[in-house]
Amino acid sequence: MSLKILVTGTSRGIGSAILAALDRAGATVVGHGTASGIAADLADPAAPRDLWARAIDALGGDIDVLVNNAGVFEAAAIDLDHDDWVAGWERTMRINLTASAELCRLAVRHWQARGRGGRIVNIASRAAYRGDSPAHWHYAASKAGMVAMTKSIARAYSGEGILAFAICPGFTMTGMAEEYLASRGGDKLLADIPLGRVATPDEIAAIARFCALDAPESMTGAVLDANGASYVR
Template sequence: MTNILLTGSSRGIGAAIAAALDLPGITLIGHGTNSGIPADFVDPAAPAVLWQAALDQFGGQIDVLINNAGVFEENPIDRDDDAWLANWNRTMQINLTASAALCRLAVRHWQERKAPGRIVNIASRAAYRGDSPAHWHYAASKAGMVAMTKSIARGYARDGILAFAICPGFTMTGMAEDYLASRGGDKLLADIPLGRVADPAEVATAARFLALDAPPSMTGAVLDINGASYVR
C-alpha cells in the first residue's frame, strides 16, 4: 500500500490528481477547502498540523507528498506599500513556505524511518518565463519551488528520497479561466503553439507518473506541460 498526501486536492489540478491516483494499492489523503483535511496555509503552523493529521490517519507512514496548493492573485505595483507587501508575503507563505515546511517534514520522516519517499511539487511555467507585471510574487514563489525541488533531489538521493517538479502553463482551472478573461483569452492562446491550454488531467497524468513510476535516476527532473509556449 502506498500512502499519499496531496495538498489542494479539492478542485482543479488537485482534484484531477486525486482522480488519477484512485488506484488499487493507493491510499490518498487530500487537503483543501472543500474536501479532505482542512488547513489554511496562511497560518505558519498549518503545514505541521496537516502533516500530523495525515500521519495519524495513515497509521504513521506517508510514502509520497504532492504539493499542489497555491494561490494566484493580482498584486499591482501601484498598490499601497503595506498592501503590496502583505499580498507578496501571503502568496509566498501559501505557495512556497507551506510547501517547504511539508517537504522538510517529509524528508525527516523518511530519514527517521530509513525509508524511501517521493515529493512531487506543482510549480509553474512562470518559474522560468516569469509572469505578468501584477504577478511578480507568483512567479517568484514558483521559481523558489523549483529551486527547492532540485536542492532536495541533490541533497537526499542517497537516502532514496526523490523529488520532482511539474511546471504547467495555463491550465483550465478556475484560476486560469479568471486570468484568461481578464487578459484577453484570444491573445494568450495565440502564444501557445498547441492552440489550447492544458487540461488538468494532463498535469495529473504527469503527477501520477512521478509519484509512482518515474525511475530514480529522474530525481530532480522538472516536467513542462505548456503546449510549447515556453521551451528550454
C-alpha cells in the first residue's frame, strides 16, 4: 500500500522536485500551491487547518507523511518604518514557522488518534545555524525555530512511532535563490561555497525522499545539511 503524503509549497523549486520524487517512488502525494493541488494562503491563520482537512479528504481520510516546505524569503531592512518591519517579521514567522507548527501538531494528533506513527520532514535552512543577511533576521529565526521544533517532536513522540527530520539547504537554484544570488553578487557568494556551486532542487528532493520513505527510525531528530560545505557543523 502506497504511503499518503502532503507536501506544502509545491508550486516551484524544491517543493516541486520533492513532489515529483515522491510520486516517482510510488507514493500518493497531494501538493499545496499547484494548479492540480490544494490552494492555501499560509499567511492566513485559518489556512493550515483548512489545508490539512482538505488534504485528509483528498487522500481518503489518512496522511502518513507531512513535508513542510512552504516558505517565504522577503527582505525587511532594519531601517524600515517600525510597523512595516514588525509586519514583515510576523508574516515570515506566520508562513515559515507557525503554519508549519500547526500542520505538525495536526499530523501528530492524527497519528496518535489512529494508533500508528508517521513521519514529518521539515525543510529548514543553513540560516538556522549560520544566520542570514541584515535584512533577513526573521528568515533565519523562523528556520532556527523549525529545527528546534523538529527536535522537540522527535524527542516527545518517537516512542509512538512518530518520526521527525529537518533538512537545512544552503543556496539552492530555485527562482527565489536566483533572484537573491543576482542581488548579492553571484560570484562572491559562490566563492563562499567550497563545492563551487549551489545545490539543485533535485538534490534536496533526494534527501527529503529518503527521510520520508527510507530513513531508519533511529535517525529521528536528525538535521541533514546540504550546503556544499559552506557551513560545516
